[in-house]
Amino acid sequence: xxxxxxxxxxxxxxxxxxxxxxxxxxxxxxxxxxxxxxxxxxxxxxxxxxxxxxxxxxxxxxxxxxxxxxxxxxxxxxxxxxxxxxxxxxxxxxxxxxxxxxxxxxxxxxxxxxxxxxxxxxxxxxxxxxxxxxxxxxxxxxxxxxxxxxxxxxxxxxxxxxxxxxxxxxxxxxxxxxxxxxxxxxxxxxxxxxxxxxxxxxxxxxxxxxxxxxxxxxxxxxxxxxxxxxxxxxxxxxxxxxxxxxxxxxxxxxxxxxxxxxxxxxxxxxxxxxxxxxxxxxxxxxxxxxxxxxxxxxxxxxxxxxxxxxxxxxxxxxxxxxxxxxxxxxxxxxx
Amino acid sequence: xxxxxxxxxxxxxxxxxxxxxxxxxxxxxxxxxxxxxxxxxxxxxxxxxxxxxxxxxxxxxxxxxxxxxxxxxxxxxxxxxxxxxxxxxxxxxxxxxxxxxxxxxxxxxxxxxxxxxxxxxxxxxxxxxxxxxxxxxxxxxxxxxxxxxxxxxxxxxxxxxxxxxxxxxxxxxxxxxxxxxxxxxxxxxxxxxxxxxxxxxxxxxxxxxxxxxxxxxxxxxxxxxxxxxxxxxxxxxxxxxxxxxxxxxxxxxxxxxxxxxxxxxxxxxxxxxxxxxxxxxxxxxxxxxxxxxxxxxxxxxxxxxxxxxxxxxxxxxxxxxxxxxxxxxxxxxxx
DNA sequence: TTGTACGCGTTATCAC
DNA sequence: GTGATAACGCGTACAA
Numbered sequence: 001x002x003x004x005x006x007x008x009x010x011x012x013x014x015x016x017x018x019x020x021x022x023x024x025x026x027x028x029x030x031x032x033x034x035x036x037x038x039x040x041x042x043x044x045x046x047x048x049x050x051x052x053x054x055x056x057x058x059x060x061x062x063x064x065x066x067x068x069x070x071x072x073x074x075x076x077x078x079x080x081x082x083x084x085x086x087x088x089x090x091x092x093x094x095x096x097x098x099x100x101x102x103x104x105x106x107x108x109x110x111x112x113x114x115x116x117x118x119x120x121x122x123x124x125x126x127x128x129x130x131x132x133x134x135x136x137x138x139x140x141x142x143x144x145x146x147x148x149x150x151x152x153x154x155x156x157x158x159x160x161x162x163x164x165x166x167x168x169x170x171x172x173x174x175x176x177x178x179x180x181x182x183x184x185x186x187x188x189x190x191x192x193x194x195x196x197x198x199x200x201x202x203x204x205x206x207x208x209x210x211x212x213x214x215x216x217x218x219x220x221x222x223x224x225x226x227x228x229x230x231x232x233x234x235x236x237x238x239x240x241x242x243x244x245x246x247x248x249x250x251x252x253x254x255x256x257x258x259x260x261x262x263x264x265x266x267x268x269x270x271x272x273x274x275x276x277x278x279x280x281x282x283x284x285x286x287x288x289x290x291x292x293x294x295x296x297x298x299x300x301x302x303x304x305x306x307x308x309x310x311x312x313x314x315x316x317x318x319x320x321x322x323x324x325x326x327x328x329x330x331x332x333x334x335x
Numbered sequence: 336x337x338x339x340x341x342x343x344x345x346x347x348x349x350x351x352x353x354x355x356x357x358x359x360x361x362x363x364x365x366x367x368x369x370x371x372x373x374x375x376x377x378x379x380x381x382x383x384x385x386x387x388x389x390x391x392x393x394x395x396x397x398x399x400x401x402x403x404x405x406x407x408x409x410x411x412x413x414x415x416x417x418x419x420x421x422x423x424x425x426x427x428x429x430x431x432x433x434x435x436x437x438x439x440x441x442x443x444x445x446x447x448x449x450x451x452x453x454x455x456x457x458x459x460x461x462x463x464x465x466x467x468x469x470x471x472x473x474x475x476x477x478x479x480x481x482x483x484x485x486x487x488x489x490x491x492x493x494x495x496x497x498x499x500x501x502x503x504x505x506x507x508x509x510x511x512x513x514x515x516x517x518x519x520x521x522x523x524x525x526x527x528x529x530x531x532x533x534x535x536x537x538x539x540x541x542x543x544x545x546x547x548x549x550x551x552x553x554x555x556x557x558x559x560x561x562x563x564x565x566x567x568x569x570x571x572x573x574x575x576x577x578x579x580x581x582x583x584x585x586x587x588x589x590x591x592x593x594x595x596x597x598x599x600x601x602x603x604x605x606x607x608x609x610x611x612x613x614x615x616x617x618x619x620x621x622x623x624x625x626x627x628x629x630x631x632x633x634x635x636x637x638x639x640x641x642x643x644x645x646x647x648x649x650x651x652x653x654x655x656x657x658x659x660x661x662x663x664x665x666x667x668x669x670x
Numbered sequence: 671t672t673g674t675a676c677g678c679g680t681t682a683t684c685a686c
Numbered sequence: 687g688t689g690a691t692a693a694c695g696c697g698t699a700c701a702a
Contacts, residue, residue, distance in 0.1 A: 003679060014689045019681060027687060046447040050389040051679025054694050057385070061450075063428070069413055070610075075405035078431070091445075093398070093428035096413070110426075112381040115396075220614045249614050256616050275405075279555045279584050280615060281591050338695060349673045354697055364671060386695030389678050674701080683692080 002045045011039040022047060059117050061091040062302060065107055066122045069096050072245075072274035073291060074122060077143065080295020081120065088303050090117075101125045111138040118302045121145075123186070135313075139305035143298040144289075145187050146315075153301040153313045155294055157320040159188045162287045163195025163241075165322055166269050169285075170239045171203050173330050175267055179211040179237035181226045181247050183218070189243045192271070196241060211237055216247065220276075223250020231258060231266075238266055239328070245270035245277040248284045252327060267328035282326035290318050337380045346374040357382060394452050396426040397637060399478075400442055401457045404431050407580075407609035408626060409457060412478065415630020416455065423638050425452075436460045446473040453637045458521070470648075474640035478633040479624075480522050481650075488636040488648045490629055492655045494523045497622050498530025498576075500657055501604050504620075505574045506538050508665050510602055514546040514572035516561045516582050518553070524578045527606070531576060546572055551582065555611075558585020566593060566601075573601055574663070580605035580612040583619045587662060602663035617661035625653050 004022075008015040013032055020028050021036040028036075039045070053059050064081060066074050078094060085092045093116075097104040104125055110116050111134065118139030124131060128147040134140060135152040142154040170178050180196045183189040193212065200207055210233055216222040223242060227250065230237055242248040248270030252262040262268045262282050270277050273288035297316055304311050324330040339357075343350040348367055355363050356371040363371075374380070388394050399416060401409050413429060420427045428451075432439040439460055445451050446469065453474030459466060463482040469475060470487045477489040505513050515531045518524040528547065535542055545568055551557040558577060562585065565572055577583040583605030587597040597603045597617050605612050608623035632651055639646050659665040 004681095005679080015680085016682085016689060016691090017687085020688085023681080029687060032687080046444075048679055049448040049450055050385070050392070050394075051694090052681075054385040054389045054678085054696090055680045055682085057694070059385075068410065069404060069429070070407045070410035072405045075403065075431075078404055079433070082431070091430075091450075093430055094404070095426075095428055096410075096417070098414070109381075113384040115384055115426075220610065246610070246614070253614065253616055275555065275581070276611065276614065279581070279588065279611065281588055339697095340695080350696080351673060351675095351698075352671090355672090358697075362671060367671080383695055386678090387697075389680085389694090390696045390698090392678070672702085674699105676697105676699090678696090680694085681692105684690090686687105686689080 001048075002043045003048065004045075006043060007036065007039050007045050010043060011036045053114075057114065059091075059115065060089060061093060061116050062118045062120065062299070062306075063107065063110060063116045064092060064094045064120045064122065065097055065104065065124075066094060067097055067099050067125075069094075072276070073272040073289065076291030077122065077295040077298070080292035080297075081299045082295075083292070084296040084299040084303075088299070090299070090303070092299075097125065099125050108134060111140075118306045120298050120302055137309075139302055139309065141298050141302045141305065143294065147187060151313055153305065153315065155297040155301060155316045155318065156188070157289050157294075158317045159191035160195040160198070162271075162320045163192030164199045165195070165320075166192075166241055166271075166287055167196045167199035168203075169322060169324070169330055170241065170267055170269060170328060171199060171205070173267065173328065175239035176205075177208075177211065177235065177237040178205075178239040178241060179213070179230050181213045181216055181223065181230075181240065181242040181251070183216060183243055184214045186243075192243055218244045218246055220246045220250030220253065223247035224254040225250075227251040227254035231255075231260075236266075239269070240266060241269040243271050245272050245274045245284060245286055248286070248327070249276050249280045252280055252282070252284060262327040263329060269328050273323050277323075277325070285325045285328035285330070286323050288321045288323050290320070293318055336383075337378050338383065339380075341378060342371065342374050342380050345378060346371045388449075392449065394450065395424060396428060396451050397453045397455065397634070397641075398442065398445060398451045399427060399429045399455045399457065400432055400439065400459070401429060402432055402434050402460075404429075407611070408607040408624065411626030412457065412630040412633070415627035415632075416634045417630075418627070419631040419634040419638075423634070425634070425638070427634075432460065434460050443469065446475075453641045455633050455637055472644075474637055474644065476633050476637045476640065478629065482522060486648055488640065488650065490632040490636060490651045490653065491523070492624050492629075493652045494526035495530040495533070497606075497655045498527030499534045500530070500655075501527075501576055501606075501622055502531045502534035503538075504657060504659070504665055505576065505602055505604060505663060506534060506540070508602065508663065510574035511540075512543075512546065512570065512572040513540075513574040513576060514548070514565050516548045516551055516558065516565075516575065516577040516586070518551060518578060519549045521578075527578055553579045553581055555581045555585035555588065558582035559589040560585075562586040562589035566590075566595075571601075574604070575601060576604040578606050580607050580609045580619060580621055583621070583662070584611050584615045587615055587617070587619065597662040598664060604663050608658050612658075612660070620660045620663035620665075621658050623656045623658050625655070628653055 123145035270286040277284040458480035605621040
């Protein structure tokens with residue numbers, strides 16, 4: 001493996017000059033530049049980033065921590081990050097925490113030991129104070145999920161507003177008894193639940209605790225179970241709003257099993273506009289987030305911190321959209 | 336940021352001794368070891384891997400290149416890799432190529448410049464000779480997808496056999512006209528197609544070119560389109576075998592739209608046993624791969640190469656299983 | 671058991 | 687415009 005020394009020797013210049021050529025320093029004559037580049041070509045020299053990293057104390061690499069890989073929504077977000085990273089000459093790498101705090105901490109270690117220049121957390125299982133402390137010292141950005149008032153830059157949508165919008169749409173289409181399948185442990189889900197309550201309040205509907213299910217996972221199986229519970233109530237709901245498309249798909253499946261058709265007897269609303277919401281029959285109405293833009297913004301915020309650790313924390317909320325499909329067609333379906 | 340020198344000074348020993356303690360060298364008295372460790376604790380020293388990497392010319396980090404993040408099947412495979420990596424004290428990072436050869440090459444560069452110790456390719460868009468050449472020089476392993484006879488270690492299932500098994504099951508359940516939705520560009524899909532043909536041959540059924548669709552993507556939309564074409568034939572098939580669950584889900588959706596019920600008039604078989612195969616109504620029969628085991632094995636093979644670049648290339652085939660569901664219930668459903 | 675000194679490959683500072 | 691050379695933080699051969 002040739003080093004910069006080998007190049008210098010073969011080109012009959014000093015290593016300093018080679019380094020200058022490689023780093024586009026203009027203080028090099030065209031003649032020597034060409035000679036050096038020729039030698040580089042000839043012997044197939046590739047700079048060893050390990051040396052460079054040590055010298056510059058930087059890696060031009062950022063790590064994105066996500067709970068799970070099999071997440072349609074995240075995939076789009078990460079594409080946005082990658083796109084922005086290319087512009088800034090940063091490498092993006094991804095690791096999954098599987099919601100294991102210890103595993104997550106082991107990845108965060110990479111900040112201490114200079115393995116990466118910064119990290120984006122798409123959700124976290126760690127206490128927000130711990131993260132805030134870390135963020136004082138290292139570039140850190142939260143994406144899609146974060147605690148209220150946390151002193152870390154963050155980007156996502158206005159989840160309270162999104163929940164409100166979805167439920168309002170259901171109300172406007174004439175639904176009377178709207179249930180929600182949420183998740184207390186996720187900030188985004190808690191916010192959406194608040195929006196749900198605000199929409200009910202505004203419409204003068206009572207809030208029924210039995211219509212709010214708060215302990216379910218983001219799986220279709222959980223959706224089926226929750227739906228079963230809801231429909232077994234003395235007065236079952238005529239609309240169900242779930243915090244994920246997969247849950248909503250499970251709800252639809254359960255309804256079908258019960259001989260009910262989603263969108264007819266019971267409306268169903270999901271979240272994230274993933275493939276599954278289109279794939280299932282009937283297709284599912286959902287809230288669409290600007291995935292790519294969220295990713296781009298997250299990376300941008302991180303680059304800002306890498307550039308200047310003292311730069312102020314910022315929270316950026318991006319606009320969401322409702323996508324109405326068969327399971328909750330909106331106004332036209334008024335009854 | 337404290338360095339090893341700071342520790343040495345505070346503990347009143349040499350940097351060599353500190354280094355020994357940190358690297359579990361036994362030639363250190365218990366007394367000094369304890370003193371050093373105490374200082375490490377006290378001043379919060381964390382070894383800078385940049386220095387260590389340069390010195391040892393190694394990073395203890397491997398990169399997994401996958402085509403896309405939003406892939407249920409891959410998610411399981413990667414869990415297997417992570418699990419094995421933890422045992423071997425290796426960090427796993429993931430990047431997506433989005434089937435862009437240039438992007439893929441840019442990631443492979445990381446091998447040249449020592450950013451990672453080795454790489455696992457879960458599929459690749461590059462010519463296999465290029466990969467084989469690279470593999471001579473750096474630890475490289477193919478996972479799930481590889482070219483026949485390539486001189487690189489690889490792990491996956493016997494796709495020909497899997498295709499054969501699926502089609503044989505359809506035949507045994509009484510299906511007469513079996514179509515297949517495949518993809519010429521993927522090695523695994525080509526192999527599965529061969530298995531399909533062998534099963535037909537063995538059963539004395541003719542091979543009808545119009546029943547083999549070879550140009551589709553792995554999306555539910557492609558499945559719908561392909562299904563539409565197949566069912567528009569003068570003599571439509573009574574079974575459809577798709578190389579992915581998502582395609583199969585699209586097929587089911589299209590059949591439902593046409594008023595046909597998957598598993599009744601037309602059987603449907605998918606591949607990979609992903610969530611979507613369970614989620615859709617009716618649920619889809621599929622081929623299940625040992626995801627975790629595949630991932631573990633891939634990482635094991637890579638570690639072997641990292642340990643000794645001269646170690647011989649190996650190809651490991653793991654066993655698959657059929658999962659029979661409503662869309663193709665198997666023998667019991669004989670007509 | 672411990673310390674000294676060198677080198678890993680690069681960039682940056684200073685002289686010329 | 688170019689060259690010596692000192693860092694960056696660490697591991698290790700060698701000496702003591």
